Amino acid sequence: MRGPHQERTRVGRDGRFELVEHVGSGGFGHVWRARDSVLAREVALKFLALDRLVGRRPNPERLAIVRDRFARESLIAAKVDSAYVARIYDCDIDGDEPFLVMEYVDGRPLSDYLGSRPLPLARTCRWSRQIAQGLAAAHDRSVVHRDIKPVNVLVREADSDVRIVDFGLSRFVDATETHSEAGTPLYMSPERCRAEPGDERSDLYSLGCVMYEMVTGWPPFGDEHAEAFALARAHEEQLPMRPGQAAGVPAPLDDLIMALLAKEPRQRPDNARVVVRAIAEVERLLGDTGPESSPEEGPADGAHRAGTGFADRLSAAELNVRHLTTQHGRDHHLVITARMELADLTGRSGDTRGAADLYDRIGRDCDDWYGPGNSLALDAFEGMARWVVARGTTGSQRTS
Known part of the structure; x- marks a missing residue:
């Protein structure tokens, strides 16, 4: 796997991409900020960790199969067109390492904004709606993410809008037959915990987990130190405390999050566009229900109030x-x-x-x-x- 101190400075056909800065590493591989010398723009290059997917001594036939599958999955994911999804421009290979050429997002992962404290409701609603809009665009193309989690949502520095990253990679990992199933236990739907393929509503469950963490300050079950088996059992069998038990969460938002976290996929919202409309209604209630109030007065009737806009x-x-x-x-x-x-x-x-x-x-x-x-x-x-x-x-x- 390409490490952060790679001697080569150019990769791709005819050295098209100049490596500028190592951005980070994860389960799938390394990410670099790079310069596309043909189109004169900044891009992100995501190098895949083949040793995780095909073993440390793969035979040539196995490598060829994985590369072909990677190209097919990249083509499918590249069809997603949304302002809230990081675009995939191309895929290429450097030596034995395939890599994605993606939109470079100058920003930080949503996980950097989360901790022991809830996010402000206006920010929670705005980012949740944008994630749902990105999912809706992907699902319209029959593309399922399979690993929605805070680190896969980037918040742009320029406008504080979100971009979902890594579309297509989880499906690619699932299809490698290496038993290295993609997904993150803290945010994985019950059906994905059972190693079922899942569908669009699996993404909605994961979105519900992320929204739960935004409004409460913690995931619905466990934390990053919990055992994967225990988290899977919790997702399959337990009900989390309603986020509305934390004061200040409007009832419609509380109901939406709990609907997204339904154990049975058919009991969740029908699709991401339904979720977008539900969040927009919460935003309307936050933004259009009455005049502003002072700290001494508080909201006049206990509801969230604000002026238009x-x-x-x-x-x-x-x-x-x-x-x-x-x-x-x-x-x-x-x-x-x-x-x-x-x-x-x-x-x-x-x-x-x-x-x-x-x-x-x-x-x-x-x-x-x-x-x-x-x-x-x-x-x-x-x-x-x-x-x-x-x-x-x-x-x-x-x-x-």
Whole structure:
């Protein structure tokens, strides 16, 4: 498998691709940022780990079969056309290593945004809808991903939109007859856990797992340290705690996630376009149900409220934070101010939990950068306290 310190700088027919930077490694192989000398554009090259797929001493006939299958699967995946799917431009071979030529996405994986805390609801809905739209475009072409997970969703630096990567690779791995079944146990559907091929609704189950983690801060079952067998049993037999038990998750979003996590494929939404419409309806409820509210007042009736176009304002505020961070660095006072404005905007949309979490992160960062007791840190923790109070007020209104 091509390592990160490869001596050669050009690969492909006639040295078409110049290797620029090793981006990362994974179960399928290595990824490089490269320059296409023919079309004068940046691309990503994904080299496949043949030793995983065909063994360390494959015979020539076996290699030829795998290469042909790789070319066929690449051709199928290349037909997917969506703004939310990283395009596959070509496939090639360098020595014994086949590689994909893909759209280069300048951004970070969704997994970098996940942790022990939920994401703000507006961001959760936006990214979930975009993933569903990408899946819908793929499923229209009868292309199933089979390994939807946070590391296979990249968030672009330029506009904070997502791109799904690795379409076609899981199907290719499944077809190699090496017993190295593709998929990630934390996000694998019950039927895939049973080694069944699965279909479009398997992707929807995995999307449900990713959405669950976005709104709660943790996957529906286990963590990255859990045994694969135990995770498979959980996906097949257990029901996760409803995400709506975490305060602040709207009932329609809670119901949608639980529907996506249904054990039987036929009990899940019919297709990805149904999911897109359901998320869009949640976004409408978040964005069009009433006037803005202050931290002291909270949402007037316990629902998520915001003015018309609030989702666009949140997106613009997020981009402003990213741009200022690029220009000045994370610890600049302009970045901190922009993050506080984003936190307040999040709270006024009705996501009081999200606002409190954002302020808490700002306070912790300021503590680390400037030391405990710094005025910016104190301002941030005061902002967190305001939205915690607003959240508690909202919760009491819901239960009264």
